[in-house]
Amino acid sequence: MSDVTVIGGGLAGSEAAWQAAEAGCSVELWEMRPVKTTPAHHTEGLAELVCSNSMGNLSLTTASGLLKEELRRLGSMILRSADATRVPAGGALGLAREDFSAAVTEAVHGHPNIEVLRREATEIPEGPTVVATGPLTSEALAKEMAELSGETLYFYDAASPILFRDSLDEEKVYLASRYGKGEAAYLNCPMNGDEYYAFIEELTxxxxxxxKDFEEDMYFEGCLPVEVIAGRGPETLRFGPMKPVGLPDARTGEEPYAVVQLRQDDAEGQLFNMVGFQTRLKWGEQKRVLRTIPGLENAEFARMGVMHRNTYLPSNRMLDATMRVRGSEVPLFFAGQLTGVEGYVESSAMGLIAGLNAARMACxxxxxxxxxxTMTGALAQYITVKDGTLQPINSNWGLVPAAPKKxxxxxxxxxxxxxxxxxxALESLEKFAGLRTEVAG
Ligand SMILES: Cc1cc2nc3c(=O)[nH]c(=O)nc-3n(C[C@H](O)[C@H](O)[C@H](O)COP(=O)(O)OP(=O)(O)OC[C@H]3O[C@@H](n4cnc5c(N)ncnc54)[C@H](O)[C@@H]3O)c2cc1C
Known part of the structure; x- marks a missing residue:
């Protein structure tokens, strides 16, 4: 029997398994794909990105940039794999989706302390365990978790379509990054006022x-379907994902009335995904409406947008900030989006904490x-102490101490x-990491 079992080979589970293995534990990682798949995954690779291929802003003036830097310094395998498979994305960490998943799969499979088993967990095994089965946890295990937690919470999350570049009208789309930041990385589809309002009309x-059992208004605010944003008012998209500021068309020198941005999705640049265009439209309708966007008249879709109900746990009543189930007799940890964080990097961060701690307890x-x-510690703290109902949360500046104004x-x-x-935050982390080495040494 292994020292630690990790269930789920997504972002959090792969990170947790790696951390526990690096700490010297033998680890079994159970991933159910390809034996059984989820409604959003398409491959059998570990750490498959189900929607956007962006891990968010790189700048340290953003909360997401800080979280990534902390994870780098904590030795995150997910961040290392992400940095190694970057594609041009302006100031963001855009990833070649398949290369990233392949890098993680290789790292995990290649680790001498990790054994990967392709099987579905239908119950939580005995012994030190990290459960990181994500927002689309399979039904049998979700049922067991509901019994353990007394309730499970949920919200809805949507994915954006991905297009083939060679089906775009290169005469209409133009390459630019907002405010000329970083390399010109996005393909932009420009719209004039008439085109914009006609599009909003079609979309809404x-x-x-x-x-099944859909309930309105249970969306995660940070990832609203494009048609829901449009439904909030005709101008709303122009101040959201279709914002044209800082994106003049080099051919005219003018900013369009609105733009749709496409971000490179693979290393070769054959695939581009529609930024902020997660949608629940019927597939036929997606094709019809999105092909009214200038430059996309003949667009071919590599993947359609979809929406799913996502499960998470009431971590504020169930876990402590080490990601351990309070009062459990055996060391049982949860990690990833299941714990009430939202996003690839946040999920990986909770995987790192759970993996490290499962290894500590196993020893x-x-x-x-x-x-x-630190952003990582503050996120863990927030989801485990929040009063009332826990809502899924991203990294944000409100979580860490404010800086002086002067x-x-x-x-x-x-x-x-x-x-x-x-x-x-980084100084605090360095101090902590120093302490950690002293304790370990
Ligand atoms: C439709 C959709 C769109 C999303 N879009 C974005 C986005 O654009 N950006 C973003 O940052 N985040 C997005 N998310 C959130 C995203 O899922 C998380 O950020 C991230 O993938 C969570 O990582 P995780 O490791 O917790 O879960 P996952 O990455 O989902 O990994 C969980 C793994 O567990 C496996 N598994 C499930 N049940 C079992 C079982 N019983 N036994 C064994 N294995 C099991 C699954 O196959 C999967 O590999 C989206 C989620 C959904 C559902």
Missing amino acids: NAELAPI GEEPMELPQD ENGRRLSKPERRELQARM
Whole structure:
């Protein structure tokens, strides 16, 4: 029997398995694909990205940038694989989807302490375990988790379509990154006012795909379907995913009235995904409506948008900030999006904490919390102590201590304050990592 069992080979489970293995434990990683698949996964690779191929902003003036930097410094295998499979994406960490999954699969399969088993867990095994089966946990295990937690929570998440580049009208789309930041990485489909309002009209009247037991208003605000955003008012998309500012068309020198941005999705640049265009429209309707966008008249779809109900746990009543189930007799941990964080990087971060701690307990050591003034530690803290109902949460600046408004008598700008917050978090992490080495050594 292995020292630690990890269930689910997604972002969180792969990270957890790697961390536990690196700490010297023997690890069994159970992944049910391809024996059984989920409604959103398409491959048998570990850490498959189900929708966007972006891990968010790289800048340390963003909460997501800080979280990624912390994970790098904590030795995250997911971040290392992401950095190694980057595609041009302006200031964001865009990934060649398949290469990223292949890098993680290779790292996990190649680790001498990890054995990967392709099987579905229908119940939680005995012994030190990390459950990281994600928002689309298979039914039997979800039932067992509901019994353990007393309730499970859920929300709806949608994925955006992916297009073949050679089906786009290169005369109409143009390459640019917002405000010229980084390399010109996005393909932009420009719209004038008439085209924009005609598109909004089509989008808001298109037919939706039926979903079993669907309840309205249970969306995650950070990932709303494009038709829901459009339904909030005709201008809303122009101030959201279709914002044209900073994206002048080099051919005219002018900013269009609205744009649809496409981000490179594979290393070769043959696939592009529609940024912020997650949707629940029926597939036929998606094709019809999205082909009214200038440049996409003949677009061919490599993947359609879909929406799913996502499960998560009431971690605020169930877990402590080490990701351990409070009061459980055996070391039982949860990780990833199941714990109430949202997003690829956040899920990986909770995988890292759970993996490290499962290994510690397997070695007879106490699990540990990360400092609360780091983004990683603060996220873990938030989801495990939040009052009332836990809503899925991304990394954000409200979680870590605020920076002073002035330094050396000078008022700091917002980006400067963010950088200072990031610096404080990273210093705290370095101090903690130093301590950790001392304890381990
Ligand atoms: C439709 C949709 C769109 C999304 N879009 C985005 C996005 O654009 N950006 C973003 O950051 N996040 C997005 N998310 C959230 C995304 O799922 C998470 O950020 C991330 O994948 C969560 O990582 P995880 O490891 O917790 O779960 P996952 O990556 O889903 O991994 C869970 C793994 O567990 C396996 N599994 C499930 N049940 C069992 C079982 N019983 N036994 C064994 N294995 C099992 C699954 O096959 C899967 O490989 C989206 C989610 C959905 C459903």
